[in-house]
Amino acid sequence: METIRPDELADLQLKRLKWSLHQAQKVGLYQRKFKEAGISPDDIRTLDDVQKLPFTYKQELRAGYPFGLFAVPMKEIVRIHTTSGTTGKPTVVGYTRQDLDNWSDLIARNMTMIGLGEDDIFQNAVNYGLFTGGLGFHYGAEKIGMTVIPSATGNTRRQIEMIEDFGVTAIHCTPSYALHLAEVAESMGKTLETLKTGIFGAEPWSESMRVELERRLGVKAYDSYGLSEMYGPGVAFECPERNGLHIWHDCYLAEIIDPETGERLAPGERGELVITPLVKEALPLIRYRTGDVTRLMDDECACGRGCKIERITGRSDDMLVIRGINVFPSQIEHVLRALPEVGEQFIVYIDRVKHLDEMTIEVEMSRAGFSGELQELARMQKGIAGELHNTLGLRTAVKLVEPGSLPRFEGKAKRVIDRRGVL
């Protein structure tokens, strides 16, 4: 499948696209959208016809909360994952048994591609739970017979002891956590001799970070791309060439569009990645706007697999990725606006402190907010951070500032200052 001939791939994609459209037709949202666009699934006769179909936006998934977009009855749903949403409501992703199979096949394919197999001991050091990175990699790795350690996150010293004691050969985590691991290992005087492969994803990371990770952890570092709406990780992955990510065309129909006009861009041009999943049962999506900016690389890969996407270079919207968690500034705004003690303005600073993303939010206090007591202010500051944590699932540092001290904007406000440096 990975080296399928282009014409055979196109036939398969078209067949699966037609199936996906019929699957989508079972969902109220798509019945409505197709009707509005004056199109029926039978009008799609070639792969290029996909351009006639309407886009799907993340907001539409949220509006369907919780199960409104499922194309199968609940009894066929065997798993739920969620992602954080912009207004506090998460996006819910459902999986049928077949979906879970497809997903773990894709992960298995990725890991096999980089030479992992039953001789490897694999530490999966990401959040297990609603985050797709944990269980997604877990089942894929088991499928190819790896010895899986579901270490999850936290207790870094223990993680390092496990790598040493169990002879771990491959690890999956966020790139920022990997650097933290390296740092703690160095401070413990551990060299992590057995570790050879690092799979890093869930947040963007640079080539210079790759150099640093490889040097300090002694691994070969691979980039992993995915999003919960498309099962999770596994959508695209680097092969040993490590020059772009192979996106799995048999399961995902990829387009690159101009995010402003929605027009499809010429091959090789950089724009927003739009994906139509081709084998998803529970949550079929049509032309889903990922918001991720990349391009299709037209040069052939030495490994013989299909067309790659460039490593993600940014977002077409204002979404931030903080320690692997998606955060929209509008979420922060929503929380702060609901608090009477908070004034009109706020600014979000993002820094990388000891390789971990830290978010600091400066908040102007309101007229109502000041009793004159210092403890009251400290309590207020803590309370605001607590509210943000509830919504974002992320620890933030809140700093109260004087009213009027933050810059005012004419037109579009620039409320986020990302100081993590060029990726």
Place this chain on the structure above:
Amino acid sequence: MEKSYIVKQISIFSENRPGRLAAIAGALRDAGINIFAFSIAEADGFGVVRALVDRPEDAHRTLTDLGFRVSFTDVIGVKMRDEPGGLSDIAALLGDAGINIEYAYAYSGKDEAVLILRVDQVEDAVRQILDRGGELLKASLSR
């Protein structure tokens, strides 16, 4: 009668960065307001400037107009002898009276020294101090 001993302290929210105190003090100077006593309390990145002034209402208005967050806090001023043992006597008195101090600061003026106290039960504290022979600053000192 207890009320006449309750002094209005102004509390001003301030970020902990250079120049903020100058801005507050400059505003009070320009309004011709005299400061008897003051202190700064600091927590994680911000602070509260507390001051006793001769015209608290005017100070409140002046600073609020400049965009500061200002509030009044009721405090009491206990007079102390300005010599060794002065604070010790007062502290013993407060302890005997079971008065819980939230915070305190002091000044030593031309005629006397004063310990400024923020307590939770202010009227009760006034009564207790007077009953035990303590001397309190009159609120009328500040108009």
